[in-house]
Amino acid sequence: MSGTELDRKGSxxxxxxxxxxxxxxxxxxxxxKKRRLTAVDDVSLTLYKGEMLGVVGESGCGKSTLAKIxxxxxxATSGRVTLNGIEYPKLKGTAAKNHRxxxxxxxxxxxxxxxxxxxxGTYLSEPRRNYDHLPRSEAWREAGALLEQVGLPASFLxxxxxxxxxxxxxxxxxxxxxxxxxxxxICDEATGALDVSIQDxxxxxxxxxxxxxxxxxxxxxxxxxxxxxxxxRVAVMYLGxxxxxxxxxxxEKEHRHPYTGALLDSIFDVYCDQSAEIRLLEGEPPSPLRxxxxxxxxxxxxxxxxxxxxxxxxxxxIGGGHFVACVET
Amino acid sequence: xxxxxxxxxTVCYKNGTPAVSDVTxxxxxxxxxxxxxxxxxxxxxxxxxxxxxxxxxxHVTEGKIVFNGMDLVTADDRTLRDIRGRSIxxxxxxxxxxxxPIRRVGIQYREAVxxxxxxxxxxxxxxxxxxxxxxxxxxxxxxxxxxxxxxxxGMKQRVGIAMGxxxxxxxxxxxxxxxxxxxxxxxxxxxxxxxLRDRYGASMIxxxxxxxxxxxxxxxxxxxxxxxxxxxxxRDDIILRPKDPYTxxxxxxxxxxGGKMYERN
Numbered sequence: 001m002s003g004t005e006l007d008r009k010g011s012x013x014x015x016x017x018x019x020x021x022x023x024x025x026x027x028x029x030x031x032x033k034k035r036r037l038t039a040v041d042d043v044s045l046t047l048y049k050g051e052m053l054g055v056v057g058e059s060g061c062g063k064s065t066l067a068k069i070x071x072x073x074x075x076a077t078s079g080r081v082t083l084n085g086i087e088y089p090k091l092k093g094t095a096a097k098n099h100r101x102x103x104x105x106x107x108x109x110x111x112x113x114x115x116x117x118x119x120x121g122t123y124l125s126e127p128r129r130n131y132d133h134l135p136r137s138e139a140w141r142e143a144g145a146l147l148e149q150v151g152l153p154a155s156f157l158x159x160x161x162x163x164x165x166x167x168x169x170x171x172x173x174x175x176x177x178x179x180x181x182x183x184x185x186i187c188d189e190a191t192g193a194l195d196v197s198i199q200d201x202x203x204x205x206x207x208x209x210x211x212x213x214x215x216x217x218x219x220x221x222x223x224x225x226x227x228x229x230x231x232x233r234v235a236v237m238y239l240g241x242x243x244x245x246x247x248x249x250x251x252e253k254e255h256r257h258p259y260t261g262a263l264l265d266s267i268f269d270v271y272c273d274q275s276a277e278i279r280l281l282e283g284e285p286p287s288p289l290r291x292x293x294x295x296x297x298x299x300x301x302x303x304x305x306x307x308x309x310x311x312x313x314x315x316x317x318i319g320g321g322h323f324v325a326c327v328e329t
Numbered sequence: 330x331x332x333x334x335x336x337x338x339t340v341c342y343k344n345g346t347p348a349v350s351d352v353t354x355x356x357x358x359x360x361x362x363x364x365x366x367x368x369x370x371x372x373x374x375x376x377x378x379x380x381x382x383x384x385x386x387x388h389v390t391e392g393k394i395v396f397n398g399m400d401l402v403t404a405d406d407r408t409l410r411d412i413r414g415r416s417i418x419x420x421x422x423x424x425x426x427x428x429x430p431i432r433r434v435g436i437q438y439r440e441a442v443x444x445x446x447x448x449x450x451x452x453x454x455x456x457x458x459x460x461x462x463x464x465x466x467x468x469x470x471x472x473x474x475x476x477x478x479x480x481x482x483g484m485k486q487r488v489g490i491a492m493g494x495x496x497x498x499x500x501x502x503x504x505x506x507x508x509x510x511x512x513x514x515x516x517x518x519x520x521x522x523x524x525l526r527d528r529y530g531a532s533m534i535x536x537x538x539x540x541x542x543x544x545x546x547x548x549x550x551x552x553x554x555x556x557x558x559x560x561x562x563x564r565d566d567i568i569l570r571p572k573d574p575y576t577x578x579x580x581x582x583x584x585x586x587g588g589k590m591y592e593r594n
Contacts, residue, residue, distance in 0.1 A: 270585060
C-alpha cells in the first residue's frame with residue numbers, strides 16, 4: 001500500500017471545467033425471487049465537459065448497470081442524474097425523445113450491435129436523419145466524411161457489417177455515436193473484444209475525437225492499465241459502490257484503497273519479474289444478494305479490522321481530487 | 330530432452346488457405362511455452378492440431394508433430410485416443426460451456442478421468458478431491474455435488490484444469506485458459522498453473538493473447554502472425570530483446586501501469 005505523503009500539487013489541474021453530468025446518490029435494486037440484488041449502491045460521480053472519466057471494476061461490480069442508468073435505458077431506484085442541470089430521466093414525451101441525442105453509447109461487441117442487413121452508410125446516416133431530419137442524400141454524404149474522420153475509406157458506406165473486421169466495426173460504431181455531436185459519450189467495454197494492437201488504435205482515436213469535439217466521455221473497462229491510460233480520472237467500483245476516485249496518472253503510485261491495490265497487483269506486467277510471487281486476492285466477490293453490514297470488501301481485505309465489519313465507509317475527499325472509501329485511511 | 334517436436338507443420342482448412350504455415354518449434358520437459366498472437370493468427374489451430382482435434386475440414390497437410398518418438402499426424406485414432414487425456418491433456422477457454430449443464434460436476438469429472446484410467450469410485454474421489462483442493466477450491470465436496478451453473482467462472486475454470494491434471498499428463502495444452510476471467514481470478518489461476526508445473530513437472534503449451542501472462546509464466550515464447558511463427562525464443566529474448574517488428578509493435582500496444590498516457594493535445 002502506498003501510504004506515503006504525497007505531492008499533490010499538479011493533480012488538481014486535471015479536472016477543472018464545467019460540470020456536464022452529475023450522478024447523485026444513485027442506487028439500483030433488482031428484485032430477485034423476493035430478495036433484493038443491489039447492483040448499484042449510492043454512487044455519486046461528476047463528469048466535467050470534455051473529460052474522460054474511467055470506471056474500472058470486475059464483472060458484477062455494477063459498472064454496466066451504472067452506464068445504463070446514465071444512458072437512460074434503466075431507471076434508478078433512487079438518486080438523481082442530471083446532464084447540464086436537467087434531470088433527464090424524468091423527462092416525458094417529445095422532451096425525452098429530443099434529449100436522447102445528448103447521450104450516445106458504444107458497446108463491447110461490435111458485430112452484435114449492428115443490424116446484419118443494413119449497409120454501413122444507412123447505419124451512419126440514421127442519427128442525422130432521425131434527429132435533424134436531414135435528407136437522405138445529404139446524410140449519406142456526411143456519413144462518408146464521418147468515416148474518414150475515424151480513419152476508414154468512404155467506400156465502406158456500401159458495405160455490410162459482416163464484411164468489416166471487429167476493429168473497423170468499432171470505428172463505425174464510434175462514428176455513429178459522434179454523428180450528432182452528443183455532449184456525453186458512454187463507452188461500455190468498447191475495446192473489450194479487440195486485440196491489443198487494435199485496442200491501442202481505438203483508444204487513440206477516442207481520445208482524439210473527444211478532444212476535438214469537446215465531448216465528455218464515460219469509459220468503462222475491466223483492465224485498469226487501459227482505463228488509466230485513456231482517462232483523466234478513474235473511479236474504481238466494487239460490489240456496486242465507488243471505492244476510490246482519483247486522477248488517472250497517480251493511480252499506480254498513490255492509490256489508497258486495498259481493493260485498488262489488489263486489482264493493480266493482479267495485472268501481469270509484460271516486464272514482470274518471473275520469480276516474484278503473485279500477490280493474490282483470495283476468494284471471490286460476495287454475491288450482491290447477500291450484502292453483509294460494513295464494508296463490502298472487508299471479507300477479502302488483508303487490512304480488515306473490527307471497525308470495517310461494522311461501518312460502511314463513505315467516499316471521503318483526501319485532497320487533490322482524490323476520494324477514497326475506506327475506514328482505515 | 331524434447332517432449333514434443335513440431336516440424337514444418339502446415340494446417341489447411343477446406344478453402345485451401347493455410348491457417349498454420351510451416352511452423353517449427355519444440356517443447357522441453359518441465360517447460361512452459363507460450364504461443365502469443367492476435368485473433369486469426371492460427372495459434373488455436375496449432376495446438377488443436379497436436380491432439381488431432383481440428384474442426385471438420387481441417388488437416389495437417391505437411392510436417393510432423395512428434396511426441397515421445399511418435400508422429401501424431403500419421404497416428405491412427407486408437408493411438409490418439411490413448412494419448413488424449415492421459416499423456417497430453419487439454420484445457421479450453423471456456424470450461425463452463427464444455428460441461429453438461431444438467432449433470433453434476435462430479436459425475437462429469439469422473440467420466441472424463443475414467444475414460445483414460447481404470448479407477449474405483451473410491452480412489453477416483455480421493456484423487457479428485459485432492460486435485461480440487463490443490464486448485465485452492467476450498468470445499469471440494471460441494472464443488473463435486475454442484476451443477477455447473479452453481480459455480481462461478483473462475484471455479485469452473487479451475488475444475489477444468491483439475492480435470493486435465495488428474496491423470497498427471499506429461500504435456501498440458503491450454504487454449505486461452507484465463508481469457509474469460511476477471512483479473513483477480515486470472516491471477517489465482519495463473520499462480521496455480523505455475524504451481525502445477527513446479528509440483529508435477531508437467532510441460533505446458535499455453536495459447537494466449539495476454540502478453541503479461543505469457544511473460545510471467547513462460548520459459549520460451551512463440552509469436553504468431555497470419556499463420557506464421559514470426560519469432561520463437563526464450564522469454565527474455567522475446568520480451569526484452571524482440572527482433573521482429575511485429576513482436577515489438579505487439580509489446581508496445583499492451584497497456585501498462587505507469588506506461589504511456591494517450592495524447593490529449
